[in-house]
Amino acid sequence: MKDMVEGYTTPDGRQIGGVLMELKNITLRFGGVVAIKDISFDIREGEIRAIIGPNGAGKSSMLNVISGFYVPTEGEVWFHGQKRPAMRPYQVARLGIARTFQNIALFDGMSVLDNIMTGRLTLMKSGLLSQAMWWGSAAAEENEHREKVEKIIDFLEIQNIRKTPVGRLPYGLKKRVELARALAAEPKILLLDEPMAGMNVEEKEDMCRFILDVNDEFGTTTVLIEHDMGVVMDLSDRVVVMDYGRKIGDGPPDEVRNNQDVIDAYLGVAHD
Amino acid sequence: MADHGAAEQSAQSIPALLARNVERFGSRPAYREKEFGIWQSWTWAEAADEIRAMAMGFLSLGVERGDHIAIIGRNRPAHYWAMVAAQMCGAVPVPLYQDAVAEEMAYVLEHCGARFVVCGDQEQVDKVVEVEDRIHHIQHVMYTDKRGMRKYDHSRMNALDDIIAEGKAGHFRYEGEIEKRVAELNYDSTCVMLYTSGTTGKPKGVVLSNRNIIETAKNSAAFDHLGPDEDVLAYLPMAWVGDFIFSIGQAMVAGFCVNCPESPETMMTDLREIGPTYFFAPPRIFETMLTNVMIRMEDAGDLKHGLFKHFMEYAKGTGEEFGMPRYRVKRSKPTLRRRFRWAYRFSMGIGFAFETMVENAVRLAIVRLRHPMEHRKYFKAKGPLLNIYPQPLRDYFNYRTGDVTIYAPLKNTLGLSRIRVAYTAGEAIGPEIFEFYRSLGINLKQLYGQTEASVFITQQPDGQVRADTVGVPSPGVEVKIAENGEVFYRSPGTFVEYYNNPESTASTKDAEGWVATGDAGFFEEGTGHLRIIDRAKDVGKMADGRLFAPKYVENKLKFYPNILEAVVFGADRDRCTAFINIDLTAVGNWAERNNIAYASYQELAGHPRVYEMIREHINEVNASVAQDPMLSGCQIHRFLVLHKELDADDGEMTRTRKVRRNVIAEKFADLIGALYDGSTSIYTETEVTYEDGRKGAIKATLRIEDATVAPEAHAHREAAE
Numbered sequence: 001m002k003d004m005v006e007g008y009t010t011p012d013g014r015q016i017g018g019v020l021m022e023l024k025n026i027t028l029r030f031g032g033v034v035a036i037k038d039i040s041f042d043i044r045e046g047e048i049r050a051i052i053g054p055n056g057a058g059k060s061s062m063l064n065v066i067s068g069f070y071v072p073t074e075g076e077v078w079f080h081g082q083k084r085p086a087m088r089p090y091q092v093a094r095l096g097i098a099r100t101f102q103n104i105a106l107f108d109g110m111s112v113l114d115n116i117m118t119g120r121l122t123l124m125k126s127g128l129l130s131q132a133m134w135w136g137s138a139a140a141e142e143n144e145h146r147e148k149v150e151k152i153i154d155f156l157e158i159q160n161i162r163k164t165p166v167g168r169l170p171y172g173l174k175k176r177v178e179l180a181r182a183l184a185a186e187p188k189i190l191l192l193d194e195p196m197a198g199m200n201v202e203e204k205e206d207m208c209r210f211i212l213d214v215n216d217e218f219g220t221t222t223v224l225i226e227h228d229m230g231v232v233m234d235l236s237d238r239v240v241v242m243d244y245g246r247k248i249g250d251g252p253p254d255e256v257r258n259n260q261d262v263i264d265a266y267l268g269v270a271h272d
Numbered sequence: 273m274a275d276h277g278a279a280e281q282s283a284q285s286i287p288a289l290l291a292r293n294v295e296r297f298g299s300r301p302a303y304r305e306k307e308f309g310i311w312q313s314w315t316w317a318e319a320a321d322e323i324r325a326m327a328m329g330f331l332s333l334g335v336e337r338g339d340h341i342a343i344i345g346r347n348r349p350a351h352y353w354a355m356v357a358a359q360m361c362g363a364v365p366v367p368l369y370q371d372a373v374a375e376e377m378a379y380v381l382e383h384c385g386a387r388f389v390v391c392g393d394q395e396q397v398d399k400v401v402e403v404e405d406r407i408h409h410i411q412h413v414m415y416t417d418k419r420g421m422r423k424y425d426h427s428r429m430n431a432l433d434d435i436i437a438e439g440k441a442g443h444f445r446y447e448g449e450i451e452k453r454v455a456e457l458n459y460d461s462t463c464v465m466l467y468t469s470g471t472t473g474k475p476k477g478v479v480l481s482n483r484n485i486i487e488t489a490k491n492s493a494a495f496d497h498l499g500p501d502e503d504v505l506a507y508l509p510m511a512w513v514g515d516f517i518f519s520i521g522q523a524m525v526a527g528f529c530v531n532c533p534e535s536p537e538t539m540m541t542d543l544r545e546i547g548p549t550y551f552f553a554p555p556r557i558f559e560t561m562l563t564n565v566m567i568r569m570e571d572a573g574d575l576k577h578g579l580f581k582h583f584m585e586y587a588k589g590t591g592e593e594f595g596m597p598r599y600r601v602k603r604s605k606p607t608l609r610r611r612f613r614w615a616y617r618f619s620m621g622i623g624f625a626f627e628t629m630v631e632n633a634v635r636l637a638i639v640r641l642r643h644p645m646e647h648r649k650y651f652k653a654k655g656p657l658l659n660i661y662p663q664p665l666r667d668y669f670n671y672r673t674g675d676v677t678i679y680a681p682l683k684n685t686l687g688l689s690r691i692r693v694a695y696t697a698g699e700a701i702g703p704e705i706f707e708f709y710r711s712l713g714i715n716l717k718q719l720y721g722q723t724e725a726s727v728f729i730t731q732q733p734d735g736q737v738r739a740d741t742v743g744v745p746s747p748g749v750e751v752k753i754a755e756n757g758e759v760f761y762r763s764p765g766t767f768v769e770y771y772n773n774p775e776s777t778a779s780t781k782d783a784e785g786w787v788a789t790g791d792a793g794f795f796e797e798g799t800g801h802l803r804i805i806d807r808a809k810d811v812g813k814m815a816d817g818r819l820f821a822p823k824y825v826e827n828k829l830k831f832y833p834n835i836l837e838a839v840v841f842g843a844d845r846d847r848c849t850a851f852i853n854i855d856l857t858a859v860g861n862w863a864e865r866n867n868i869a870y871a872s873y874q875e876l877a878g879h880p881r882v883y884e885m886i887r888e889h890i891n892e893v894n895a896s897v898a899q900d901p902m903l904s905g906c907q908i909h910r911f912l913v914l915h916k917e918l919d920a921d922d923g924e925m926t927r928t929r930k931v932r933r934n935v936i937a938e939k940f941a942d943l944i945g946a947l948y949d950g951s952t953s954i955y956t957e958t959e960v961t962y963e964d965g966r967k968g969a970i971k972a973t974l975r976i977e978d979a980t981v982a983p984e985a986h987a988h989r990e991a992a993e
Contacts, residue, residue, distance in 0.1 A: 012423065150308035155419065160537035162309060213420050 007044065010237050017045030019081075020221055021066065021189060026075035028061055028245075035061040036072070037245040043189065048215055048222045050236035052229070054265055057242040059225045060102065063191050066223060067099050068092030094122050096188035100178040100195060102225075108167035112158060112177050113149065115166055119184030120145045152180050155217070156210060172203035176210070183214060190214070192224040196231055204228070208235060229266075233257065241265065285457035285482045287323075287360045289524040294320045297500055297527045303349040306534040306542055314349060316527070322436065323353045327360035328446040329439030333388065333412050333430075337362035337453065340384045340465065344368045344377070344400070345392020347506040347532045350416050350432055352519060354390045359463065362453040363388075366465045366477070367510040369927045370396060371920075373965055376475075378403035380467050384477055384771060385409045390432060393417035397424070459483040464520075465771055466513050468723050469926040477771030478513075478723045488726040488765035489521035491747040495731065496693045502528035502550045503690070507539050509927070513723040514697075518552055521726075543687035551694040555701035556929065558716070560857075561686055562705050563833050567861050583674035587711035594671040595679065595713025596734070597692050624661060624669040679712050688714050695719050695731070699930075700804075700823075702831030703739035710737065718742050720804060724780065724787055725749070726765030730802045741801035742793075751802065757792040758808040792821075810933065812843035818905030820848070822933075825897060825906045832889045833858040837918050839931055840908065841944055847909040849947040851940070852886050853918055859885075874915045874972055883977055886913055890979040898982040907981045910947050912954075914940075915972035921961045943974065952976055 007017045021043040028036040036058045043049050043066075051059045064070040065077065071086045078084065079095065087095075098119070106115050124131070124145065126138040153159055156176055161169060166177060175195060182190055195211065196204045208231060214220050226232045232239060233253040241249035241256055243265040249256045256262055283289045293302070293316045302316040314322065335341065341358040343365055345351050355365035366384050368377060370392060377399055381389070387409050391397045397415050401424075404410060413429045415421060421431070439446065463482045467475040492498075506519040519530045528550070533542035569580055587595065606614075640647045661669070683689045694709070694716045701718065709716040719731035720742035729751065732743035745751045749763035762785045769777040781787045792811050793804040805811065806823040814820045822840040825848070829838040836855035842848030854877050863870055863879075870876040894907040918924040923935050937944065939958070946954040955973045962968065 147308065150310075154308055157535070159309070159534045160541070163541075209420075216422055217419065 010047075014046065014216075014237075016047045016237065019043070020045045020079070022078040023065070024076045024078065026062075026065055026072045026077070028058075028065060028070060029073045034245055036065070038075075039240075039242070039245075039247045040075075041240050041247065041250055043221060043223060044238075045221055046215070046219050047237040048211070048224065048235055050232045050239045051223065051225050051242060052227075052232055052239060053242035056244075057265075058245040059242055060193060062242065063099070063193055063223070063225055066189070067097055067191055090122070093185065096186070097191065098182040098185040098187035098189075099191035100175070100182050100193060102193040102197065104171075104174045104178055106166045106174060106178055106181070109165060111163050111165055112169070112180075113153070113162050115177055116149050116152060116180045116184050117145060119181035120149065122185060148186075149180075149184055152183050155183075155213070156180050172199050172206075175199070175203075175207065179207075179210065179214075183218070183220075186218075187220060190220045190222045192222065192226075194225050194227065196226060196228055204231060211235060284459045284486070285359065285454070285461065286356055286463060286485070286520065286524055287454045287457060289486070290316075290320055290323065290356060293524065293527045300500060300527070301529045302523075302527075303352070303530050303532070304546075305349050305532040306538070306545070309534075311531075311545070313529075319349070319353065323356050323360065324450065325436045325439040325443075326353055326432070327357035327439065327450055328442055329435035329437075330357055330361045330363070330388070331446045331449055332438050332442050333435065335361045335363050335388060337456075339363040339388065340366050340386040341388045341390065342366045342368055342381055342384065342386040343390045343510065344370050344396045345390070345416060345510070346370060346536060347508075347510055347515070347519070348392065348416060349530070349532055351390065351392065351510060352506075352530065354414075354432070355464065355516075355520065359457065360450055360454050362456060362461075364462045364465050364479075366467070367516070368467065369469075369509050369511040371509075372399075372927065373921065373961075374399040374402045378406050380475060380477075381410065382407045383475075384465060387411045389413045391415045394420040397421065397429070457482065459486070462768070464516055466511060466516065466723055469930070476773055476776055479768040479771050480513075480726055480765075481768050484726045484765045484767060485517065485521045486525065487748065488728055488763070489517060489525040491764075492517075492728050492731070493522050493526045495733075495747055496550070498522060498526040498528065498550060498693070500527040502526065502692075503546055503548045504528065504530055504550050504552075505539075505543055505546055505548045506530050506532050507536070507542075508552065508554075513727055514552060514721075517727045518550075540687070544685070545687075547687055547690040549690045549692045551688070551691055553694070553696055554698045554929075555696050555705070556699070558696060558701065558705055558709060559833070562708055563855070563858055565682070565686070566833070567857075570861075570865070579677055583678040584708070584711070586670060586674055587679065587713075588707060590667050590671045591679075591711030591713055594668050595675070595711065596715055597713070620661075620665070621669060621672065624666070625673075627661065628673075675713070683712055683714065688712075691715065693717065697721060697742075699830075700827040701739060702827075704831065706739040719746075720802065722787075722789060724767045725761060725763060726767070728765060729759075729761050729763070729789070732801075736799070736801070738801070741796060741799070741803050743802065744800055745802070752786070753794060754788075756808065757794065757805070757811070759789045759791050759793045759802070759804070760786045761789065762786050814842055814848075814905050815844055815846045816905070819903055820906060821903055822848075822906070824903055825850075825893065825908065826931075828893045828896060829889065834862065834885060835889060837925075837931065839918075839933070839936055840906065841937070841947070842906065845948065848906050849944070850890070850908045850911040851936070851943070852890075852911055852913045854882060854886070854913060856917075873917065874970065877913045877915055878972070878975065883913060883975065886911070887977060887979055891982075894979060895982040898984050904984040907984075908979050909981055910976055910978050912943060912947065912974050912976045915956075915974060916958060916960060916970055919960070921963060922959070946974075946976055 007015060009015055019042045024040050026036055026039045051062055053059050061070060065072050068087050069089050076083050124141060126136065126141050130136045130138040153162060156179065158176060158180065161173060166174060196207050199207065211222060212235065215222055236253060238251060239253055239256045240247060241262045248261040248265055249259040283292050298317045299315050301313045302319045304311050304313040341363050343351050343354050355367065358365040366386060368380055389400055389410060391400060391413060393415065397413060400413055411428065414432045414435055416432050418431050459482050461482055463480050463485045465477050465479050467477050469475065504518055506515060508515040523530050531546045533539045569577060691714050694714055696716060697719045706716065715734065717732040717737050720729050721727035722729060728746040729749055730743040731746050749761055751759060751761045753759055766785055766787055790808050791804050792806055792808040793802055795802055806821040810822055812820045820842050825840045826838040829835050834855055835852055837853035839851040840848055856873055859876060859882060863876060868879060868881060870879060876882060890908050890911055897907050898904050918931065920927050923932065925931055942956055943954060953973055953975045958970045960968050960970055
């Protein structure tokens with residue numbers, strides 16, 4: 001338990017706190033297929049943690065385990081120093097874990113503003129009826145939430161599309177709206193599934209800046225999956241490398257970059 | 273009024289005007305800014321408190337009299353306040369173009385010797401930090417937007433909010449000093465220093481005194497009856513003299529409210545929400561708006577499209593007469609006489625609607641009798657059947673009907689509903705575009721001005737507005753035309769000097785105060801309106817001695833929505849040729865409608881059908897140029913469509929989007945060569961600069977095509993003589 005309190009300092013001078021989430025010996029099987037094989041690592045408060053690996057390495061499955069969508073076949077997830085029982089996704093969301101998706105999952109017909117407001121669903125206290133009637137505390141509460149949402153809109157520089165239906169937006173902006181929605185939930189852990197997939201260089205740079213700014217401004221712990229190695233190495237504080245469901249490396253980017261197993265996995269070596 | 277008059281006399285600086293406004297309009301809104309989705313507003317009293325605190329904060333940093341404070345950022349109240357606060361400290365505000373690359377910024381910062389810089393956000397701070405080793409005077413950098421700034425070295429950097437807090441905290445210490453410095457300001461102290469965009473060579477710092485700004489603002493505000501009820505949208509670059517005059521000069525003098533958009537991208541939405549009454553925009557903005565309207569009308573349903581076409585056609589002649597907003601002195605209560613007038617008009621209106629219905633019913637009945645099967649085809653309203661109302665009244669009601677169905681909703685969509693006075697300047701505006709807005713009942717006028725004149729040289733009075741002139745001399749301005757056609761002016765707004773550049777000052781402004789504009793023009797006989805042909809130095813001779821005025825032809829070309837930019841060559845040559853830049857929005861939309869697939873700007877620009885379309889435009893221009901006896905030599909013989917957009921980042925245009933001829937002539941020398949040597953295509957590589965300053969290259973093979981040259985009307989006459 002002494003890991004819980006110790007932190008470390010990143011090269012750029014940020015103070016990283018104690019362990020926020022710990023994954024112990026996670027194994028995930030779908031019938032006979034083993035997606036994740038006995039993986040352990042931890043996520044510390046305030047850090048940007050990347051999970052990388054070639055296609056089919058089990059990265060997204062890992063993210064789904066963290067988000068509580070998959071319940072690991074074996075192993076334990078410890079969150080805030082407590083063992084997390086098997087939960088439904090909405091319960092996990094209430095614990096403060098928000099995510100974005102690899103293939104965008106927004107409400108196309110709704111405006112950007114409304115989409116982001118849905119992110120605050122778990123934080124809303126007034127009931128369905130009073131919200132529908134716009135009665136009692138619901139109105140005041142919505143103003144409060146709207147204010148928070150507007151701060152996020154300002155932060156992500158999407159003021160000009162506030163009222164635009166999401167379906168009409170280009171891909172890069174949709175990704176940004178998705179990030180905004182995840183942020184609106186005021187998460188303790190933010191999970192980003194390939195936030196930069198399919199973007200051009202400029203959009204990628206913007207996204208990088210936003211991820212760093214989010215981490216800097218709100219101190220949000222971020223876990224991200226990404227294919228673009230340059231991005232991962234620049235952004236993250238620590239990297240987990242996966243290959244065929246196993247963990248083959250874990251540590252700061254520089255250390256991981258020189259790890260022989262990682263090089264083999266990426267450059268391709270005949271497996272036994 | 274007597275005490276107002278006295279205050280008027282004593283207000284010889286912007287801070288003094290601010291104090292006057294607090295007294296006079298204290299609780300009226302002075303500034304609004306949309307932030308977090310809501311329009312936040314500050315009254316004159318609140319704004320004055322903020323400005324004062326900021327000024328005291330500046331003092332705490334050690335701002336001295338005569339210091340320069342550079343301001344780089346988008347239009348935000350805080351930045352306007354910083355300019356006024358700088359003056360309160362006896363310092364000189366120097367607003368810079370925020371889209372300038374670091375290199376350009378370094379030159380200006382070094383040249384003015386700014387010790388303090390106010391940056392809008394991280395991006396601007398980065399640029400200043402990047403060039404910090406080359407500029408020697410900077411002591412302290414302030415920034416408005418705190419985002420992303422945490423990790424910077426704050427030993428010489430602060431948030432502007434902290435400076436204001438500092439000023440508020442040190443309130444007792446600095447109060448006396450501020451009072452003293454404000455009292456020292458008079459008509460001759462420097463109000464602002466603005467850098468010219470530099471069409472040729474390095475930018476020059478134009479020093480404008482309080483007299484220049486305040487006198488000009490007073491005269492122009494009186495010219496257009498601007499009062500405290502106006503609303504303006506401040507969205508033009510703060511470094512541009514126009515924005516300073518409108519958002520500080522006139523706003524302070526007339527006491528109206530300055531509204532700042534949320535971000536540059538939301539400008540159109542914010543325009544709609546605010547609905548300014550006084551508006552300035554370069555022709556480009558009006559062109560873009562019109563293009564968007566036309567594109568959306570193409571997609572509209574038949575009924576809307578038909579109504580739009582019918583009423584826009586109708587408005588062309590009548591808008592001038594019936595649509596224009598009239599300036600009225602405000603009256604508190606409607607008199608009995610006016611109530612009667614309203615009642616009369618209302619009943620006439622109902623009568624007209626009734627008459628129209630009856631008229632159409634009768635006509636339809638007649639047509640149905642004659643053509644029972646296909647009466648629709650023959651049902652066309654042409655001229656009145658029953659002449660109950662006299663023609664002028666019919667026109668009036670027709671226009672009002674159009675107003676209800678088309679003009680008013682359209683103006684509302686554009687955010688121009690409340691416009692009382694709108695100006696455009698900087699470039700020539702297309703006559704169709706101009707007419708479109710005028711016929712909608714938007715009082716769009718033209719003015720002609722310069723940084724050195726504190727904007728106003730000539731402007732169009734209400735009721736004397738035309739597309740091809742720039743109006744009569746503004747109040748207080750004298751204009752004369754030199755022998756070579758160059759326009760000179762002298763006014764209370766004439767600049768003091770170019771900063772640290774006595775040679776340029778001497779060559780521009782003579783001992784009597786006449787300033788050369790560098791533009792060639794003439795006064796139209798009869799009306800006394802000034803017409804500008806071109807830059808005086810660009811007006812040249814062709815090889816055979818005929819007059820060559822490239823801008824004249826380029827403007828004609830640019831009036832086509834498909835052509836974004838054109839550059840015409842021909843000085844000292846035997847014939848003229850042109851580069852064309854297509855407008856991606858317009859041509860892209862056209863391509864979509866005509867099933868033309870394209871992957872990039874370059875591919876679209878080189879498409880044979882685009883060439884075909886551009887050629888038609890050029891032929892039409894040639895035909896019209898041939899009509900002009902003086903300039904008929906300027907017909908375009910050969911042309912090519914450029915593979916990239918001309919861009920300020922590549923130095924091909926100024927930041928105010930004026931073409932830099934020398935740079936283009938040098939950079940595209942190979943293309944110009946090909947235009948004249950008769951080749952039909954040419955391979956070229958062009959260096960481009962991206963927004964972040966990196967460089968790349970575009971390779972392309974461009975086709976060169978011939979245009980049809982119209983016979984010159986006067987050539988025969990010359991031969992005959």
